[in-house]
Amino acid sequence: MKPKRQLSDLIIVGAGPAGLSAATIAADYGLSVTVIDEFPEPGGRMLGQFHEERGHWWVGKQIADELIEKNRAQGVSIRCGVSVYGMLKVDDMWEVSTSHGAMLAPRVLLATGAAEIPMPTNGWTLPGVMSIGAAQVMTNVHYVKPGKRGLIIGVNVLAMAIARELSVSGVSLAGIVLPPAGPFAGKAALPKENLQLLMGLSHLAPSPFLRLGGKIAKKLGMAGIVSSLFPRGGIKLWDIPLKLRTTAVSINGTDRVESVTLADVNGQGEIITGSEREEAVDFVALAGGLYPLAELASVAGCPFIYTPELGGHLPLHSERMQTPVQGLYVAGNITGVESALVAMAQGRLAAASICSDAGVFGHEGDSKVADAVDEVHRVRASALIQFHPGIPEARRQIYRMWQETFEAGV
Amino acid sequence: MERIQDHPILGRKPQREPVSFTFNGKPMTGYPGEPIAAALLAAGIRTLRKQEESGNPRGLYCAIGHCMECRLSVQGKGIVRSCLTPIEEGMNVFEGQQLANEITGRKLP
Numbered sequence: 001m002k003p004k005r006q007l008s009d010l011i012i013v014g015a016g017p018a019g020l021s022a023a024t025i026a027a028d029y030g031l032s033v034t035v036i037d038e039f040p041e042p043g044g045r046m047l048g049q050f051h052e053e054r055g056h057w058w059v060g061k062q063i064a065d066e067l068i069e070k071n072r073a074q075g076v077s078i079r080c081g082v083s084v085y086g087m088l089k090v091d092d093m094w095e096v097s098t099s100h101g102a103m104l105a106p107r108v109l110l111a112t113g114a115a116e117i118p119m120p121t122n123g124w125t126l127p128g129v130m131s132i133g134a135a136q137v138m139t140n141v142h143y144v145k146p147g148k149r150g151l152i153i154g155v156n157v158l159a160m161a162i163a164r165e166l167s168v169s170g171v172s173l174a175g176i177v178l179p180p181a182g183p184f185a186g187k188a189a190l191p192k193e194n195l196q197l198l199m200g201l202s203h204l205a206p207s208p209f210l211r212l213g214g215k216i217a218k219k220l221g222m223a224g225i226v227s228s229l230f231p232r233g234g235i236k237l238w239d240i241p242l243k244l245r246t247t248a249v250s251i252n253g254t255d256r257v258e259s260v261t262l263a264d265v266n267g268q269g270e271i272i273t274g275s276e277r278e279e280a281v282d283f284v285a286l287a288g289g290l291y292p293l294a295e296l297a298s299v300a301g302c303p304f305i306y307t308p309e310l311g312g313h314l315p316l317h318s319e320r321m322q323t324p325v326q327g328l329y330v331a332g333n334i335t336g337v338e339s340a341l342v343a344m345a346q347g348r349l350a351a352a353s354i355c356s357d358a359g360v361f362g363h364e365g366d367s368k369v370a371d372a373v374d375e376v377h378r379v380r381a382s383a384l385i386q387f388h389p390g391i392p393e394a395r396r397q398i399y400r401m402w403q404e405t406f407e408a409g410v
Numbered sequence: 411m412e413r414i415q416d417h418p419i420l421g422r423k424p425q426r427e428p429v430s431f432t433f434n435g436k437p438m439t440g441y442p443g444e445p446i447a448a449a450l451l452a453a454g455i456r457t458l459r460k461q462e463e464s465g466n467p468r469g470l471y472c473a474i475g476h477c478m479e480c481r482l483s484v485q486g487k488g489i490v491r492s493c494l495t496p497i498e499e500g501m502n503v504f505e506g507q508q509l510a511n512e513i514t515g516r517k518l519p
């Protein structure tokens with residue numbers, strides 16, 4: 001058998017905002033870097049993201065293109081269409097199992113991002129029912145509309161942001177409604193919880209949801225506080241009806257989506273008898289929220305912690321983006337669901353940390369890493385999209401836990 | 411479904427020459443590099459497979475390779491995720507099929 005050869009100094013899994021940002025910094029400091037992603041083109045979720053920001057459009061695709069260009073110029077190898085399915089530490093080397101064979105490197109950065117939380121609903125296996133992210137990818141990445149007229153089920157930051165994108169892209173939407181009450185939806189099915197969520201987002205300045213929340217607050221006045229006063233017909237955000245007192249009972253059709261049965265609900269999320277009616281649509285986008293996509297960290301033997309504010313179970317990591325597993329680092333949404341800009345800053349921090357551990361900076365390592373940590377704090381504090389108000393405190397708790405576990409007495 | 415030619419924010423895609431492929435033997439066209447699922451959706455095809463056990467129709471769900479719902483078969487490649495597999499000229503694509511079940515005694519027609 002041929003002896004396996006080291007591929008590069010660093011393998012990064014995930015060519016999104018975190019992975020591409022880390023790659024360019026690490027390459028800048030002289031490491032040889034390979035970035036692997038199973039999507040056919042690099043950029044991650046930035047490829048389909050755009051939002052209005054202080055009067056101009058923030059376009060994720062442009063940021064991605066700039067990062068890709070920088071990486072190519074620095075000789076970073078970006079390998080798309082390659083899936084990673086395993087990781088094994090052999091001596092001081094990671095053996096990364098991919099669809100294109102084993103790849104070896106002493107250090108691996110997992111920047112795998114997040115996945116959508118499935119939201120089982122009556123009729124959700126019908127063709128034409130998709131996750132909200134799928135509607136975004138089809139429309140903004142592949143330029144194919146997900147259907148003629150759709151309905152969004154689920155009210156959260158991701159749903160609102162993508163609803164706006166779809167509407168701007170010319171996709172017709174019947175509205176945004178609550179998921180059916182039940183064990184899967186939990187509080188997401190309750191009108192009051194959703195109003196509080198939206199109002200809660202509105203005070204996180206300066207945010208695109210400030211406008212959104214502010215708009216709701218302005219339209220509703222005091223009614224916003226009392227969910228039973230929220231207009232039964234919903235209110236319009238941009239041109240999309242937001243219906244916080246309407247739930248989706250079932251998705252109907254024989255071999256594809258033909259309609260959704262809607263019903264009015266009271267403040268407890270219970271269906272008001274006799275209010276059921278059918279809305280004709282040919283696609284449905286389910287918005288259940290995001291969770292860190294972290295299976296590879298688990299395969300690599302990294303311990304996990306449960307942090308609801310950051311999207312659920314995530315690999316334990318230090319503020320320097322190290323995991324307790326030697327040579328394994330994390331950055332981006334795998335460490336908790338936040339915006340692309342935070343992911344980029346985390347990627348740069350992980351690269352500084354990796355270079356420092358590799359001895360590239362000599363005695364300046366700690367100060368370089370400390371600067372990168374500060375930058376993450378700055379970006380997070382001014383992030384325009386906040387997925388959860390409890391993020392900074394949740395992060396402090398994780399890093400405290402890390403210190404108590406791994407740095408005590410050092 | 412309708413293709414977006416000039417995206418209001420993202421603009422146009424670079425000029426692309428269409429390629430030919432087949433789906434269940436039927437001739438189709440798509441753009442090189444775009445995933446099979448996108449080309450089929452553009453042609454109005456939502457059913458990508460029949461559930462292996464129930465035979466019920468299934469389509470695209472997550473579009474980024476996480477959920478495996480869009481698996482179908484491509485001649486020479488076996489079963490693939492159609493949301494991640496780019497169309498190639500001359501590709502023969504087949505809907506995923508319901509399977510026989512020796513335990514329940516279900517035989518395929």
